Amino acid sequence: MATLHTVNKSPFERNALESCLRLAKAGSAVLLFEDGVIGAMRNTRFSDKVTQAMNDFSIYVLGPDIQARGLDNDKVIDGIQVVDYNGFVDLTTEHDTVQSWL
Amino acid sequence: MENGEGVVKKFCYINRKAPYGTIYALESLEVVLIAAAFDQDISLVFADDGVYQLTKGQDTDGIGMKNFSKTYTALGDYDIKKVYVEKESLEERGLSAEDLQALKYEDEDDDWAEKDSLFVVGREDLVKIIDEQDVVLSF
Numbered sequence: 001m002a003t004l005h006t007v008n009k010s011p012f013e014r015n016a017l018e019s020c021l022r023l024a025k026a027g028s029a030v031l032l033f034e035d036g037v038i039g040a041m042r043n044t045r046f047s048d049k050v051t052q053a054m055n056d057f058s059i060y061v062l063g064p065d066i067q068a069r070g071l072d073n074d075k076v077i078d079g080i081q082v083v084d085y086n087g088f089v090d091l092t093t094e095h096d097t098v099q100s101w102l
Numbered sequence: 103m104e105n106g107e108g109v110v111k112k113f114c115y116i117n118r119k120a121p122y123g124t125i126y127a128l129e130s131l132e133v134v135l136i137a138a139a140f141d142q143d144i145s146l147v148f149a150d151d152g153v154y155q156l157t158k159g160q161d162t163d164g165i166g167m168k169n170f171s172k173t174y175t176a177l178g179d180y181d182i183k184k185v186y187v188e189k190e191s192l193e194e195r196g197l198s199a200e201d202l203q204a205l206k207y208e209d210e211d212d213d214w215a216e217k218d219s220l221f222v223v224g225r226e227d228l229v230k231i232i233d234e235q236d237v238v239l240s241f
Contacts, residue, residue: 010120010151012195035123038151043196064164068122070157070171070201084164 002027004095005057008034009102011046016101021049024099026056031083031091033062037069040080047077054079062088113137114145114235117152121171122162127155128170130241135173138180145231146177149188152241153195156187156220158203171203178207183219190225 005024011017017039020030030053032040039046040061053059054077063082066073073082083091092098115134121127137144148156155174162169177185185205192198205220223231232238 008123010123012151013119035120035151038120038154038195041196045194047196065122067161067163068165068167068169069120069154070160071154072159075196 002029002095004028004091004098005030006098006100007032007036007039008100010035010038011044012038017046018049020101021053021057024057028056029058029060029091029095031060031062031088032080033065033088035065037061037065037071040066040076041071042075042077051077051079060087060091108140110141110143111236112143112145112234114147114232114238116147116149116232116238116240117155118150119241120151120154121160122165122167126241127152130239131170131173133239133241134177134182135180138177138182141181144182145184145186145235146182147186147188147228147232149191149228151191151195153187153191153197153202156185156202156205157197158201175203175205177205178219181207183207183217185220186228186231187220187222188225188228189222192222 005020007017007020009016059080060083061080063084117130119126160169160171199222206216207219208214209217
């Protein structure tokens with residue numbers, strides 16, 4: 001059963017992203033939104049860990065939350081797909097369940 | 103209180119959260135502007151995810167929230183001219199001073215020359231700055 005995992009907290013602030021990547025089943029999708037988009041950016045303390053996680057997960061990030069924080073789609077880690085709200089909806093319908101890591 | 107002049111204390115506001123995901127950044131800004139109205143000696147510190155509050159090019163149209171980032175550029179008009187950003191926090195986020203808005207104030211003692219009010223400082227300097235304060239408020 002395919003699950004979409006969502007993370008809305010910065011990895012610098014909470015360990016939600018790390019817990020998600022540790023406990024989610026390989027093959028799952030992970031969507032980063034709100035302050036969670038910080039985890040999708042290149043050259044942060046967490047970039048290597050997230051890059052490594054892409055061996056097991058499809059990772060997505062919500063574009064509007066990137067722009068709101070003055071960050072740049074071009075600085076998202078290669079391989080992470082930027083989606084808009086419609087893409088968010090598509091992801092929720094394409095997966096059997098949605099699990100949010102608060 | 104003497105000669106109608108109030109007591110001036112050194113106030114420091116430490117901002118450690120990214121904007122928009124929580125209400126802390128906006129609330130801090132509101133409180134800072136209130137304190138400025140009372141002519142206090144104000145310093146702002148941006149560390150940890152707080153450095154994201156000062157990024158340039160914030161565009162909140164897509165999330166339907168008010169973009170309050172322009173307010174930071176008005177701090178100089180409220181006589182707030184000490185804004186400290188922790189260098190190490192920028193570095194571990196892959197950011198640099200170029201990613202931040204320019205913050206300026208006009209120096210009335212120097213023919214209103216426009217001067218920088220944003221300073222990127224190292225951790226050791228920040229320790230001293232915080233230690234010198236009378237009141238420290240955390241957001």
